[in-house]
Amino acid sequence: MRTEKPLFIQVADRLEQQIKSELYAIGDKLPSIREMVTETGYSMSTINKAYYELESRSLITSRPQSGYYVSPLSSPNIINPTPSRPIISEENSEPEDLIDLVYGNMTHENVTLFSLGFPSNELLPIPKLNKAMVQAMRDLPNSGTSYEEIQGNYNLRKEIARAAFSWDGHFTEQDVITTNGCISAVSYCLMSLTKPGDTVLTESPVYFGILQLAKSLGLHVLELPTNMTTGIEIDALKKVLKTTKVKACILMSNFSNPSGSMMPESHKKEVVQLLAFYHIPLIEDDIHGDLYFGSHRPTNCKTFDESGIVLCCSSVSKSLSPGYRVGWVFPGAFKKEVLRTKLYHSVSATTLTHQVVGDFLKNGRYENHLRKIRKILYHNCTHYIHTILTHFPEGTKVSQPQGGFFLWVELDSKINTAVFYHEALKHHISIAPGRIFSFQNQFTNCMRLSFGLPWTPEIQHAIQTLGTLLCQKKI
Amino acid sequence: MRTEKPLFIQVADRLEQQIKSELYAIGDKLPSIREMVTETGYSMSTINKAYYELESRSLITSRPQSGYYVSPLSSPNIINPTPSRPIISEENSEPEDLIDLVYGNMTHENVTLFSLGFPSNELLPIPKLNKAMVQAMRDLPNSGTSYEEIQGNYNLRKEIARAAFSWDGHFTEQDVITTNGCISAVSYCLMSLTKPGDTVLTESPVYFGILQLAKSLGLHVLELPTNMTTGIEIDALKKVLKTTKVKACILMSNFSNPSGSMMPESHKKEVVQLLAFYHIPLIEDDIHGDLYFGSHRPTNCKTFDESGIVLCCSSVSKSLSPGYRVGWVFPGAFKKEVLRTKLYHSVSATTLTHQVVGDFLKNGRYENHLRKIRKILYHNCTHYIHTILTHFPEGTKVSQPQGGFFLWVELDSKINTAVFYHEALKHHISIAPGRIFSFQNQFTNCMRLSFGLPWTPEIQHAIQTLGTLLCQKKI
Numbered sequence: 001m002r003t004e005k006p007l008f009i010q011v012a013d014r015l016e017q018q019i020k021s022e023l024y025a026i027g028d029k030l031p032s033i034r035e036m037v038t039e040t041g042y043s044m045s046t047i048n049k050a051y052y053e054l055e056s057r058s059l060i061t062s063r064p065q066s067g068y069y070v071s072p073l074s075s076p077n078i079i080n081p082t083p084s085r086p087i088i089s090e091e092n093s094e095p096e097d098l099i100d101l102v103y104g105n106m107t108h109e110n111v112t113l114f115s116l117g118f119p120s121n122e123l124l125p126i127p128k129l130n131k132a133m134v135q136a137m138r139d140l141p142n143s144g145t146s147y148e149e150i151q152g153n154y155n156l157r158k159e160i161a162r163a164a165f166s167w168d169g170h171f172t173e174q175d176v177i178t179t180n181g182c183i184s185a186v187s188y189c190l191m192s193l194t195k196p197g198d199t200v201l202t203e204s205p206v207y208f209g210i211l212q213l214a215k216s217l218g219l220h221v222l223e224l225p226t227n228m229t230t231g232i233e234i235d236a237l238k239k240v241l242k243t244t245k246v247k248a249c250i251l252m253s254n255f256s257n258p259s260g261s262m263m264p265e266s267h268k269k270e271v272v273q274l275l276a277f278y279h280i281p282l283i284e285d286d287i288h289g290d291l292y293f294g295s296h297r298p299t300n301c302k303t304f305d306e307s308g309i310v311l312c313c314s315s316v317s318k319s320l321s322p323g324y325r326v327g328w329v330f331p332g333a334f335k336k337e338v339l340r341t342k343l344y345h346s347v348s349a350t351t352l353t354h355q356v357v358g359d360f361l362k363n364g365r366y367e368n369h370l371r372k373i374r375k376i377l378y379h380n381c382t383h384y385i386h387t388i389l390t391h392f393p394e395g396t397k398v399s400q401p402q403g404g405f406f407l408w409v410e411l412d413s414k415i416n417t418a419v420f421y422h423e424a425l426k427h428h429i430s431i432a433p434g435r436i437f438s439f440q441n442q443f444t445n446c447m448r449l450s451f452g453l454p455w456t457p458e459i460q461h462a463i464q465t466l467g468t469l470l471c472q473k474k475i
Numbered sequence: 476m477r478t479e480k481p482l483f484i485q486v487a488d489r490l491e492q493q494i495k496s497e498l499y500a501i502g503d504k505l506p507s508i509r510e511m512v513t514e515t516g517y518s519m520s521t522i523n524k525a526y527y528e529l530e531s532r533s534l535i536t537s538r539p540q541s542g543y544y545v546s547p548l549s550s551p552n553i554i555n556p557t558p559s560r561p562i563i564s565e566e567n568s569e570p571e572d573l574i575d576l577v578y579g580n581m582t583h584e585n586v587t588l589f590s591l592g593f594p595s596n597e598l599l600p601i602p603k604l605n606k607a608m609v610q611a612m613r614d615l616p617n618s619g620t621s622y623e624e625i626q627g628n629y630n631l632r633k634e635i636a637r638a639a640f641s642w643d644g645h646f647t648e649q650d651v652i653t654t655n656g657c658i659s660a661v662s663y664c665l666m667s668l669t670k671p672g673d674t675v676l677t678e679s680p681v682y683f684g685i686l687q688l689a690k691s692l693g694l695h696v697l698e699l700p701t702n703m704t705t706g707i708e709i710d711a712l713k714k715v716l717k718t719t720k721v722k723a724c725i726l727m728s729n730f731s732n733p734s735g736s737m738m739p740e741s742h743k744k745e746v747v748q749l750l751a752f753y754h755i756p757l758i759e760d761d762i763h764g765d766l767y768f769g770s771h772r773p774t775n776c777k778t779f780d781e782s783g784i785v786l787c788c789s790s791v792s793k794s795l796s797p798g799y800r801v802g803w804v805f806p807g808a809f810k811k812e813v814l815r816t817k818l819y820h821s822v823s824a825t826t827l828t829h830q831v832v833g834d835f836l837k838n839g840r841y842e843n844h845l846r847k848i849r850k851i852l853y854h855n856c857t858h859y860i861h862t863i864l865t866h867f868p869e870g871t872k873v874s875q876p877q878g879g880f881f882l883w884v885e886l887d888s889k890i891n892t893a894v895f896y897h898e899a900l901k902h903h904i905s906i907a908p909g910r911i912f913s914f915q916n917q918f919t920n921c922m923r924l925s926f927g928l929p930w931t932p933e934i935q936h937a938i939q940t941l942g943t944l945l946c947q948k949k950i
Contacts, residue, residue, distance in 0.1 A: 121617045129620060130612045133827075137605045142596045145604060145796040180655055180800075180821055187820040195693065196671055213819045218670065321620040323826035325655075344688045345662040346655050350825040351798035352608070 008049035019074050030068040062295035072382040081397040081410040086204040086223040095436045112462040114449045115430040118322050125369050136355040144352035150343050152178025156358030166297040178328045182287045182315035185329040189283045189311045192337035198247035203232050205437030207257040228399045231263040248281045253301045255288035255404025258437050258448035269304040276307045284312045288404035293378040308333030324353035380451040391467025407449045417447045429462050483524035494549050505543040537770035547857040554872040556885040561679040561698040570911045587937040589924045590905040593797050600844050611830040619827035625818050627653025631833030641772040653803045657762045657790035660804040664758045664786045667812035673722035678707050680912030682732040703874045706738040716753050723756050728776045730763035730879025733912050733923035744779040751782045759787045763879035768853040783808030799828035855926040866942025882924045892922045904937050
């Protein structure tokens with residue numbers, strides 16, 4: 001007896017076929033739900049579910065107050081980058097000099113900085129922040145010249161706890177500790193949980209700042225095989241946990257830096273359960289979580305954390321104001337330890353800027369701003385991918401992020417992006433070579449490109465230039 | 476053949492006799508230099524030198540634009556607290572619970588907080604800071620929402636380097652790294668220089684924050700015998716250096732927390748030479764250095780650092796604005812290491828508040844403010860000591876700081892200040908029990924009192940209350 005598929009799946013399948021056959025081109029707007037109801041005669045609920053299903057297949061994306069669009073990620077030309085296969089017992093070797101080289105060029109003003117992972121100034125609501133700062137000087141006792149509570153600004157903590165509702169987190173201000181940015185939060189967590197010589201697990205590729213931080217604390221980093229779409233590979237994680245003494249795990253479950261991968265909900269849940277079983281804390285860096293392209297905020301690992309093993313870190317440095325140094329952590333069962341580490345290493349955070357961000361959250365100005373920046377990032381991402389597919393050599397693989405800032409581009413294996421970095425820089429373009437995202441000799445033919453720079457003819461031209469340079473290479 | 480003393484010494488000796496015989500009372504103004512010249516017929520230079528000599532004997536203090544005053548520290552009733560004699564091989568045992576107890580009461584509003592070591596709000600130039608903040612939002616690119624350079628705000632670094640002139644430091648902005656407050660600077664230095672299991676040397680008593688920080692980094696702390704007037708004892712230091720492998724030394728050479736001691740110049744010089752000989756870096760906490768009572772800014776250990784072994788940390792948290800989180804370090808030969816540690820653990824500091832402090836330094840507003848706060852602290856110190864000498868039990872010993880915030884009070888050996896803490900708190904007075912300033916079971920009959928609270932009848936009454944409570948104890 002054959003079970004018929006639910007109606008909404010049938011509708012979704014048919015729409016998928018139309019998209020795959022390019023009846024709808026990338027970026028095209030789909031009929032609204034109301035139009036589809038009229039057109040097909042199906043119920044509103046069925047169409048709703050069908051669109052939701054297509055979204056979860058990464059074929060379409062919704063933009064609030066606008067409608068549904070064919071995702072650039074539906075292109076049949078897109079080839080996903082290869083999953084990583086780091087050698088799990090490999091000795092650590094740091095690409096420190098390469099990092100210094102790339103980030104020594106951070107302030108060159110005439111360079112197009114695809115290498116940087118933060119929003120360009122045009123994206124920030126600067127006049128509104130300035131107004132909020134003047135208000136904060138009025139509102140705060142002693143205009144913010146006094147130390148705050150060690151745990152951090154009360155209002156900010158309350159608003160962060162409230163905002164967690166969007167990822168099904170149910171917390172109060174008591175569950176939040178503020179920090180000077182996200183990396184300080186990760187640093188306090190690592191210092192609270194580990195001793196030199198301990199082993200920590202990470203994705204691979206992994207943000208070089210995590211590698212450097214771990215190394216500076218004398219930790220051994222075990223990089224795990226990682227899929228560029230779905231994140232860390234669970235089988236590999238299982239295997240390592242069975243055989244190796246691990247002190248902590250560090251992950252970005254949403255729009256990972258640099259791969260752009262997002263762990264499916266089922267993976268998030270399984271990873272948390274696995275780690276809980278082995279009593280291994282998970283430091284989750286959810287700094288990109290609010291920068292989703294879809295219709296709703298994705299969950300994170302903390303969503304599925306029943307035993308308090310997840311320490312979920314984030315900040316507004318990628319979305320609102322890097323220079324304010326406002327970050328935080330939901331420390332779970334490790335609140336006492338993390339609070340002490342914060343106290344011992346920094347006493348407290350900057351009173352004024354933390355108050356301003358609390359205010360921004362409270363008045364809905366942050367959510368308004370996020371809506372704008374999400375749209376822009378999605379728009380940028382689409383155009384960046386298109387231009388790469390058009391101008392980069394055939395066979396170039398590119399990730400299909402559903403949020404965040406980064407594209408992960410995999411080139412022909414003969415291309416060394418650490419060498420290509422210099423060629424690009426001659427044309428005033430800075431890229432992040434793949435090699436800096438691992439302690440091992442991996443990703444030498446990969447690069448990370450930020451799409452945080454606003455889409456302009458100059459940016460388009462810069463990507464085309466990268467493509468032309470790569471095509472000129474005789475391989 | 477008898478060598479006659481120089482004329483200025485003879486003058487100084489005679490004045491000392493007059494002061495000791497209470498011909499001049501504590502707080503009395505001495506004749507001006509001009510008046511003395513007229514009176515005695517000696518040269519301006521001789522009188523100048525004589526007054527300087529008396530200052531260095533702690534008998535008089537000068538106040539800029541005011542004149543010379545008999546120091547409270549000249550009182551024949553003052554007995555110096557006993558030098559410490561920690562057991563150099565002692566195992567570490569932390570007074571963590573006691574610290575939590577004392578600093579859990581930090582925000583009680585109806586408690587007189589002699590336990591706190593920062594300026595009360597009345598002492599801060601809040602409207603001027605607010606004005607400078609508005610200016611900073613105008614001046615900074617993107618109103619300070621962007622990351623700053625890793626090394627820190629250029630203007631702030633330049634002004635800090637310039638201000639070093641006052642302690643004979645000759646530096647440029649390249650020699651300064653800014654941090655989120657002084658303890659972050661010390662933390663970065665310790666993390667850059669040590670590994671868990673290493674041994675560091677400190678004074679004894681020592682600020683509990685240093686003890687906690689060292690412990691959290693897995694360090695072994697060796698507390699050295701310390702004189703409450705002249706700081707760490709050099710013979711003890713020599714002995715330890717000969718026999719023990721030491722990774723770093725941490726000192727406050729000026730107005731130490733908690734003892735108030737100031738190392739004489741000759742000690743500073745000798746300590747630096749000794750440590751340089753053994754290639755041991757010295758982390759110097761000079762946070763109180765600008766809060767001197769005398770006529771001029773004292774030198775610090777960094778002044779005598781020829782080989783770059785001194786990492787000199789400071790901040791404006793004790794003088795201008797704790798909540799701004801503005802600190803710095805002159806890292807000497809360890810610039811690269813400290814800069815990396817800062818980058819890995821926090822990326823950068825808060826752009827806006829660091830700009831404001833740079834501005835304050837540049838426009839001379841900081842120096843103006845310091846002049847006021849120094850006068851007030853000196854005034855407070857005088858009154859606190861008087862009141863203690865009058866109302867505390869006979870035999871009470873009290874330190875004679877020449878700057879900073881703290882009095883170190885030593886009571887009869889039968890009094891336990893950890894117990895007395897609770898009695899005082901019942902009268903809404905919070906003190907810092909001596910025990911929290913050591914990993915060893917020392918200083919149980921001592922306490923640290925901050926004179927950062929403005930002198931008022933209520934404060935006077937609170938000190939009297941402490942005295943009355945102590946006198947009631949049958950011992």
